Amino acid sequence: MLFNTSPEKFWNLIAKKYAADPIADRQAYEIKIDKLKTWMKSEMTVLDIGCATGTQCGDIADSVHKVTGIDISSKLLAIAQQRIDERDIRNVEFIETSAFDEQFEPGSFDVVMTFHVLHFFENLDVIVKRIHDLLKPGGVFISETGCLADRSKFLVNTLKIMGAAGLLPRITMLKDQQLQESLQQNGFTIVDRTKYSQQPDNEFTYVAIKS
Numbered sequence: 001m002l003f004n005t006s007p008e009k010f011w012n013l014i015a016k017k018y019a020a021d022p023i024a025d026r027q028a029y030e031i032k033i034d035k036l037k038t039w040m041k042s043e044m045t046v047l048d049i050g051c052a053t054g055t056q057c058g059d060i061a062d063s064v065h066k067v068t069g070i071d072i073s074s075k076l077l078a079i080a081q082q083r084i085d086e087r088d089i090r091n092v093e094f095i096e097t098s099a100f101d102e103q104f105e106p107g108s109f110d111v112v113m114t115f116h117v118l119h120f121f122e123n124l125d126v127i128v129k130r131i132h133d134l135l136k137p138g139g140v141f142i143s144e145t146g147c148l149a150d151r152s153k154f155l156v157n158t159l160k161i162m163g164a165a166g167l168l169p170r171i172t173m174l175k176d177q178q179l180q181e182s183l184q185q186n187g188f189t190i191v192d193r194t195k196y197s198q199q200p201d202n203e204f205t206y207v208a209i210k211s
């Protein structure tokens with residue numbers, strides 16, 4: 001390995017640039033958030049794993065009781081906190097930790113969200129099982145993630161080389177089919193699978209219910 005960039009270090013290094021990037025398709029994003037809010041109620045608690053700058057946390061906060069955004073990057077979380085304060089949103093908290101932190105008890109959330117983060121976990125089934133565990137019975141799992149194994153071989157190989165060189169955090173090359181199977185095999189029923197943006201390489205957004 002040329003460089004030994006831990007995931008935390010990587011995300012801290014690119015935090016400012018990441019935060020400056022605008023949402024690629026703002027109209028599709030707003031339609032998606034409105035649709036996802038239909039699964040939420042004012043008494044619900046939400047966990048957003050890999051929340052980064054807290055955009056989705058802030059955008060759904062008015063529909064639920066409380067949002068907890070977690071991330072491994074202290075720099076991204078500092079930006080998230082600043083943005084939430086600027087918007088004067090009071091029911092969002094950010095914690096620098098992982099989804100496996102024992103402070104999160106089984107059955108403690110109504111909704112768990114993961115946007116563009118599942119592919120950073122080494123084992124998809126392990127994180128899907130953990131999310132199932134964290135949800136209350138009937139809880140809602142919302143996920144949108146890069147299924148890079150479905151993309152061009154050139155991209156996959158480039159990412160693998162950059163990963164092996166330590167320039168990128170480890171990325172698990174998922175397939176959309178594999179994601180569906182993991183959800184179903186780990187106790188979820190998929191109730192919605194929608195591609196909101198027509199931009200190339202846009203991902204499906206899944207809504208799955210803990211059964």
Ligand SMILES: C[S@@+](CC[C@H](N)C(=O)[O-])C[C@H]1O[C@@H](n2cnc3c(N)ncnc32)[C@H](O)[C@@H]1O
Nearest residue numbers: 011050051052071072073098099115116117120
């Ligand atoms: C591509 S960004 C997505 C951010 C945000 N969810 C969004 O869609 O805009 C991936 C985020 O996941 C975080 N992350 C990576 N591995 C993680 C892990 N094991 N636990 C929690 N967060 C993680 C990174 O720090 C980064 O903020």
